[in-house]
Amino acid sequence: MSNLSYVPESNGAWQTYLAQVDRVAPYLEHLKDYINTLKRPKRALIVDVPIVMDDGTIRHFEGYRVQHNLSRGPGKGGIRYHPDVDLNEVMALSAWMTIKTAALNLPFGGAKGGIRVDPRSLSPRELERLTRRYTSEIGHIIGPQKDIPAPDVGTNPNVMGWIMDTYSSGQGHTVTGVVTGKPVHLGGSLGRIKATGRGVFITGQQVAQKIKLPLEGAKVAVQGFGNVGSEAAYLFANAKSKIVAIQDHTGTIFQPEGMDIEALKLHLAEHQGVAGFVGAEAISNDHFWYVEMDILIPAALEGQITVERAKKLSAKLVLEGANGPTYLDADDILIERGITVVPDVICNAGGVTVSYFEWVQDMASLFWSEEEINQRLDKLMIQAVNDVWKAANEKVCSLRTAAYILACERILRARKERGIYPG
Numbered sequence: 076m077s078n079l080s081y082v083p084e085s086n087g088a089w090q091t092y093l094a095q096v097d098r099v100a101p102y103l104e105h106l107k108d109y110i111n112t113l114k115r116p117k118r119a120l121i122v123d124v125p126i127v128m129d130d131g132t133i134r135h136f137e138g139y140r141v142q143h144n145l146s147r148g149p150g151k152g153g154i155r156y157h158p159d160v161d162l163n164e165v166m167a168l169s170a171w172m173t174i175k176t177a178a179l180n181l182p183f184g185g186a187k188g189g190i191r192v193d194p195r196s197l198s199p200r201e202l203e204r205l206t207r208r209y210t211s212e213i214g215h216i217i218g219p220q221k222d223i224p225a226p227d228v229g230t231n232p233n234v235m236g237w238i239m240d241t242y243s244s245g246q247g248h249t250v251t252g253v254v255t256g257k258p259v260h261l262g263g264s265l266g267r268i269k270a271t272g273r274g275v276f277i278t279g280q281q282v283a284q285k286i287k288l289p290l291e292g293a294k295v296a297v298q299g300f301g302n303v304g305s306e307a308a309y310l311f312a313n314a315k316s317k318i319v320a321i322q323d324h325t326g327t328i329f330q331p332e333g334m335d336i337e338a339l340k341l342h343l344a345e346h347q348g349v350a351g352f353v354g355a356e357a358i359s360n361d362h363f364w365y366v367e368m369d370i371l372i373p374a375a376l377e378g379q380i381t382v383e384r385a386k387k388l389s390a391k392l393v394l395e396g397a398n399g400p401t402y403l404d405a406d407d408i409l410i411e412r413g414i415t416v417v418p419d420v421i422c423n424a425g426g427v428t429v430s431y432f433e434w435v436q437d438m439a440s441l442f443w444s445e446e447e448i449n450q451r452l453d454k455l456m457i458q459a460v461n462d463v464w465k466a467a468n469e470k471v472c473s474l475r476t477a478a479y480i481l482a483c484e485r486i487l488r489a490r491k492e493r494g495i496y497p498g
């Protein structure tokens with residue numbers, strides 16, 4: 076149920092987020108006067124983004140930037156280009172960023188943006204015009220000390236480069252720190268592209284050890300084979316796990332003996348997606364959820380693990396590479412069935428962690444080696460997942476609730492110590 080007049084009642088991502096907050100509230104009694112702060116975004120901007128298409132016609136797109144919480148620092152979070160983007164979704168994604176940055180103890184709040192568009196339907200020039208116009212529309216609320224966008228589903232380093240350039244043109248000087256996930260020669264960080272997938276692997280490895288699930292020989296199924304899913308699959312394959320099933324926007328492939336990831340990479344270099352890979356069998360998209368697996372990595376969009384799927388999954392461990400892939404009632408079933416879930420706000424936090432390193436490097440104009448970035452990333456991720464594991468054992472709750480307890484405590488303490496202006 077939504078608590079805000081401008082969000083329609085629905086079973087959307089924002090409602091999933093609100094239910095997660097309700098679940099953690101009993102653990103935060105000492106901060107209960109402040110909990111409503113989490114149930115509404117601080118600021119939500121909706122913009123019209125008109126562009127001239129290559130054929131001379133004008134099209135209007137709907138754009139958003141939501142700053143959910145800024146209590147602990149500037150807003151931080153990606154920009155999504157996808158046909159299903161709407162206010163409900165962007166609000167939820169921005170709130171999950173608030174929880175994520177706090178769970179990792181990064182000095183940021185949470186924000187998210189997006190445009191309701193299928194980026195594959197635009198030419199490169201149209202995509203650039205769309206990005207530049209959107210940047211100019213949200214330009215007054217972003218900035219290195221205000222809110223720092225980054226890539227998300229449907230955006231990439233090139234898009235970040237255009238955002239940086241457009242924002243800088245408005246300021247009259249180059250402002251690299253306004254956005255992260257930029258190309259490396261424009262002030263981007265080494266290791267940023269692979270960081271989210273790496274974090275999925277690192278947190279998965281830690282938790283697999285704790286639940287005594289050997290990675291060697293483990294059957295892994297991956298949904299989504301973009302930036303996150305492909306790097307995670309690659310690292311699991313390196314650890315001698317078997318990648319048995321992959322689903323992306325082109326279809327689902329299955330290979331019970333484990334796929335040859337190097338051969339798959341060659342296939343992907345030539346084709347749009349995994350469909351047609353000769354080293355595996357094509358299966359239906361629905362069948363993906365029911366193949367025999369030890370580890371499931373949902374690394375696409377929210378709302379993928381439903382009650383029905385949760386009841387039948389054979390995985391012992393779920394690593395949430397995507398944001399919000401599990402409905403809350405499905406989460407309960409996974410808990411009941413003894414399936415361990417490493418929640419999105421920890422599992423996929425590798426991206427925003429290296430975004431933080433990128434922002435720090437831009438501020439200092441001093442850049443680190445990829446080795447140094449990876450060392451720092453691994454250290455923060457291992458610390459965070461171990462803290463969450465410990466809290467879950469102490470409070471006898473799921474890893475998700477434990478992550479929310481740690482994160483919300485940090486956010487609400489900051490809110491309390493800052494006080495409510497004007498007092």
Ligand code: GLU
Nearest residue numbers: 152153225227426427430
């Ligand atoms: N879009 C990514 C996420 O959901 C990265 C955000 C960032 O780097 O700021 O965490």
